[in-house]
Amino acid sequence: MVEIRELSEYVGDSVTVQGWVEQTRTHGKVAFTVIRDGTGLLQGVLVRSQVDDAMWGIHSSLTQETLVAVTGEVKEDARAPGGYELGITDLELIAPASDYPIQPKEHGVEFLLDHRHLWLRHSAQRAGLRVRAEVEQSIHDFLYERDFVRIDTPILTGAIGEHAGTLFETDYFGDRAFLAQTGQLYVEAACPAFRKVYCFGPTFRAEKSKTRRHLTEFWMVEPEVAFADSSENMRLQEEFISYIVERSLDRCGEELKVL
DSSP: OOOGGGGGGGBTSEEEEEEEEEEEEEETTEEEEEEEOSSOEEEEEEEGGGSOHHHHHHHHHOOTTOEEEEEEEEEEOTTSGGGEEEEEEEEEEEEOOOSOSOOSSOOOHHHHHHTHHHHTTSHHHHHHHHHHHHHHHHHHHHHHHTTOEEOOOOSEESOOOSOGGGOOEEEETTEEEEEOSOSHHHHHHHHHHHSEEEEEEEEEOOOOOSSTTOOSEEEEEEEEETTOOHHHHHHHHHHHHHHHHHHHHHHOHHHHHHO
């Protein structure tokens, strides 16, 4: 079994790839299938004269998000999605997808949010999440390379870090507790122990808004550095932002094009 991102190593070889069907089309006696496996896209080509009736029938029955396994020879083709094509010699239907609700057309935001678990498979959603993952990893790597110690601060807390009017309050076995607005109090306490520390995690602010998409929950990074003056602080911030942007442009170029 080969991942799509590895196909450059198998040009001319026969391999098997598993994935979900993104789209199919047929031109006379040649059929095309675009498959996604989470690492990339692959175009499979099925020639009617080279397969039996059963396999041609399976291809004709494929619907969006059907799970399949395809086997065939890998060919380099700049015109194909992902830059590689598979001459299909075997097609296995693993799990059909009937009545898939998200079609290649415009849908309203409310509809898409109701089907959020499926919307994640859309190219723009995949691209955004992959860029986000790269940004988060670059934050950790930047600080780790500079000897920062990560402090995991609690999400349920009895402390008020910011304004009391923006707290989400809950009952904690008879005591008052709040969803954390910030990890600041905890990293400030840890700073004298390690000199350079940070926390990075979910933050909650109960701020009223006129829209349902207001960010009452978001992720925030909070470094603390002992003995740093204003100039050192600004230099660290500039290097931090530059590192994240440069790395994202370098590693997520294709995803940023989608966005």
